Amino acid sequence: MKLRINHRQAEPKAYQAMLKLESYVHDSGLEPKLVEYIKIRASQLNGCAFCLDMHTTDLRKMGESEQKMHLIAAWRETPWFTPEERAALALTEAVTRIGEAGVPDALYEEVRQHFDEQQYAALIMAIITINGWNRIAISTGMFPGCFEA
Known part of the structure; x- marks a missing residue:
């Protein structure tokens, strides 16, 4: 695999803007594990290997069980997620x-x-931010380990 471009170097101001969004999400008061669930689920839907690797690693460091982490993709099928997490x-x-159905009133x-x-x-901003990161990672060819020396 080959990184197409290093977006951090190609457009550092844009990268810094994304980091500011990330900082907002971090400081928003949302529970950190919940933010990681959001990042992982969006990354699963978008097929972003780079972000999946990063955020499962982060969630593991927070002490989340491997079993619950593996079931994020099937959260509806397990009782292990709280009503808030669901x-x-x-x-x-x-x-x-x-684009499929918007955000229905019932949801x-x-x-x-x-x-x-x-x-x-804050939830909306967390979701928007990870979707932005996913789109950057996928369109620039990022993969797990691509920035390691």
Whole structure:
């Protein structure tokens, strides 16, 4: 595999802008493991190996079990995700696949049962940010380990 371009070097201002979005998500008050579930689920849907590798590694460092981590793709089929996590994962899928059905009112209402207005906005930004990273990684040919010397 070969990296097409190093976007960090090719357009450092754009890279810094993405890092600012990432910093916002980090400081948004969302539970860190929940943010990683969002990143992993969107990356699964988008087929981003680079981001999947990064965020499963991060989640593992947070102490998440391998078993639960492997079931993120099938979260509806296991009782191990809380109602809040389920709502966030459903929203992740809807926003990532926004062109298919938008974000239905019923899903919005479900998410708002667990998250206030500020948290809802933070969830949307977390989902948008990882989708942006996925699109950068895939279109530039990033793969796990591509930046290692």
